[in-house]
Amino acid sequence: MIDAAELRRRTADLLAAHPPADTDRLDFLRARFDAGLAWVHYPQGLGGLGVPRSLQVVVDAELEAAGAPDNDPRRIGIGLGMAAPTILKYGTEEQKQRYLRPLWTGEEVWCQLFSEPGAGSDLAALGTRAVREGDDWVVNGQKVWTSSAHVARWAILIARTDPDVPKHAGITYFLCDMTDPGVEVRPLRQITGEAEFNEVFLTDVRIPDSRRLGEVGDGWRVAQTTLNNERVAIGGMRLPREGGMIGPVSKTWRERPELRTHDLHQRLLRLWVEAEVARLTGERLRQQLVAGQPGPEGAGMKLAFARLNQEISGLEVELRGEEGLLYDDWTMRRPELVDFVGRDAGYRYLRSKGNSIEGGTSEVLLNIVAERVLGLPSEPRTDKDVAWKDLTR
Numbered sequence: 001m002i003d004a005a006e007l008r009r010r011t012a013d014l015l016a017a018h019p020p021a022d023t024d025r026l027d028f029l030r031a032r033f034d035a036g037l038a039w040v041h042y043p044q045g046l047g048g049l050g051v052p053r054s055l056q057v058v059v060d061a062e063l064e065a066a067g068a069p070d071n072d073p074r075r076i077g078i079g080l081g082m083a084a085p086t087i088l089k090y091g092t093e094e095q096k097q098r099y100l101r102p103l104w105t106g107e108e109v110w111c112q113l114f115s116e117p118g119a120g121s122d123l124a125a126l127g128t129r130a131v132r133e134g135d136d137w138v139v140n141g142q143k144v145w146t147s148s149a150h151v152a153r154w155a156i157l158i159a160r161t162d163p164d165v166p167k168h169a170g171i172t173y174f175l176c177d178m179t180d181p182g183v184e185v186r187p188l189r190q191i192t193g194e195a196e197f198n199e200v201f202l203t204d205v206r207i208p209d210s211r212r213l214g215e216v217g218d219g220w221r222v223a224q225t226t227l228n229n230e231r232v233a234i235g236g237m238r239l240p241r242e243g244g245m246i247g248p249v250s251k252t253w254r255e256r257p258e259l260r261t262h263d264l265h266q267r268l269l270r271l272w273v274e275a276e277v278a279r280l281t282g283e284r285l286r287q288q289l290v291a292g293q294p295g296p297e298g299a300g301m302k303l304a305f306a307r308l309n310q311e312i313s314g315l316e317v318e319l320r321g322e323e324g325l326l327y328d329d330w331t332m333r334r335p336e337l338v339d340f341v342g343r344d345a346g347y348r349y350l351r352s353k354g355n356s357i358e359g360g361t362s363e364v365l366l367n368i369v370a371e372r373v374l375g376l377p378s379e380p381r382t383d384k385d386v387a388w389k390d391l392t393r
Contacts, residue, residue, distance in 0.1 A: 002051045004058045011037060011062040020068040029071055029105040032063075038071075038104045042088065046100050071106045074337045078148060079103040079110035083156050086226045090173070090214040099154070099175070109336075111152035112230075113143040113176060113200055114223070118393060120145070121361050124167045124220060125391065128202065130159035130174065137161075137174065137212070139182075139205040145358065149185045149198035150334050152178050156226060157207075158219045163389040170388055171219035175211040182206075192350045193330035196338060230359050231298035239279050245309050245348060246275040248341055249316040259319050268319075271312050278304045299365040300373065306355035306362055309340075313349040320345055 018031045032038055033047045037059045042048025063070075073080055080103070087099055102108040119126040128141025139159055149155070155176040162170035176183070182205040187195030214222040242250055253260065253268060282301055317324035327346040340348055356362040370376040383391055 002049055002055075004055060007037075007040065007049075007051070007055055007058045008062055010035060011059050015063075015066050015068065020066060025069045026105060026107070028069055030101070032068075033101050033104055037063075039084075042100075046088070046096055047104055071104060076103070076106045076109055077337075078112055078152075079108070079154075082112060082226045082230045083110045083154070085229045086156065086173075086213065086222060087175075089225050090222050094210075095175070095213070103154075108153040109148055109151050111146050111148045111155045111178070112226070113146060113149075113155045113157040113202075114226075115145050116142060117144050120357075121364050123223075124171070125388075125393070126158060126160060126171070127393075128157075128159045129163075130161050130172060130207070132161070132209075133206075135209050136206045137172075137209065139174070139176070139202045139207055141202050143200040143202070144197075145188070146185075146198045146200050147196060147358075148336065149178065149200050150187065150195075151336055154178060155200075156213075158223050160388065161219075162217055164387050165217070166385055167383065167388045167391065168220045170217060171223070172216050173213040173219035173222040174207050175213060176202075176205065176207055177211075180205055180207075187334055189332060190351075191353065192347055193327075193332060195332060195334045227360065228298055231302040231365070238282070241276065241279070242272075243279070244275065245312040245316075245340060245352070246272055248345070248348070249312055249319060252316065252319060256319075259321065264315065264319055267315055271308065271315060274304075275308055275312065278308060299360065299368040302359055303362055303365050303369065306352075309348075309352040309355045313345070313352045316345045317349045324349075 014032060014035050014037060018028050020028060023031075029038075036044055036047065036049040038047035039053075040049050040051050040056050040059060041053035043050050071080075084100060084103055087095055087103075091099070099108075103110060113128075114123060114126075116126050116128060126141075128139065128143065130137040130139045137159075139157070141159065143157075146155075155178055157174045157176040158171050159174060160170050161172040164170070178185070182203040184201040184203070185198050186201070188197045188199055189195045190197060249268065250272065278301070281304075285298065285301060324345050326344070327350075328344045338351065340351065343351075360368075367379065371378045
């Protein structure tokens with residue numbers, strides 16, 4: 001039985017064998033993975049020890065106190081939060097062994113090829129086609145709003161393999177090598193001035209059948225694992241008190257008393273409480289994950305995350321007055337991650353507008369909460385039993 005004490009002992013052994021001050025960062029991360037201390041709830045041999053997820057904090061606390069490097073989770077969030085749990089659940093043993101270690105250490109960055117110009121909110125209507133040719137699938141289509149595509153080695157990809165069945169039934173899930181011929185990544189410049197997102201064009205891209213995840217035609221079910229984990233990753237991230245967007249505006253309030261008004265005070269108090277409630281709710285959600293896979297509750301967390309970010313950033317711009325209208329830098333960049341608190345108030349205000357779109361639009365998530373959490377009747381769907389090829393587009 002591996003308990004907290006045993007985890008501390010194993011962590012001490014790792015630190016003794018690989019002192020952080022004298023060990024290359026990547027070598028240390030590989031050794032940590034091999035010791036089962038990467039994500040302790042994963043199976044042995046895959047970076048874990050098969051123990052409850054709640055014990056991860058024991059390992060993390062010991063390593064942080066020792067000054068050990070982490071795997072820069074914000075940079076590889078798509079791999080950690082979406083690709084890894086999907087590969088763990090549906091991947092073959094060969095796929096798990098091949099992809100999980102370099103994913104966790106950050107040697108290989110992942111992106112998500114799901115949304116399309118004509119299939120965003122209605123993701124199941126996607127039109128990217130994958131046609132079987134021998135042991136390969138030949139993929140043609142376009143994906144959009146792809147974070148990290150410009151730095152990614154691998155992508156999780158869903159494509160239509162059978163146009164003759166209803167839209168949810170004819171989808172298959174693949175692992176796509178972003179360095180393969182036919183994969184073209186183009187930047188999408190946003191309102192912030194950056195090109196954090198991309199559009200990806202796939203032209204006769206050949207994907208071996210060995211990189212298929214799950215059964216042919218079962219991609220929608222596999223994708224639900226990805227989407228549920230994505231919403232938890234976005235909306236339920238672990239934060240300290242006054243972490244996230246509420247931190248900078250609270251700091252400004254304390255340090256700049258000349259900016260205060262009674263109305264702004266009341267609004268800040270309300271948003272501070274709501275941010276704290278959301279933070280604690282996220283903690284409870286993560287505790288529930290110890291017992292199983294994430295469910296539709298993550299949609300509620302992601303909804304709260306988007307609304308709060310937009311309201312808080314709007315309040316911060318108002319609080320700063322004329323200063324809030326300034327913007328630090330419109331330079332066209334292609335960043336590797338989103339840094340909400342490392343930029344100014346204008347950046348937070350503009351970037352938060354995307355929070356109600358990315359990871360599932362708020363409108364779609366409201367439907368998920370209504371139907372799968374509250375048990376309300378679903379909306380009529382006239383295309384439910386219509387073959388994809390016969391849908392109006």
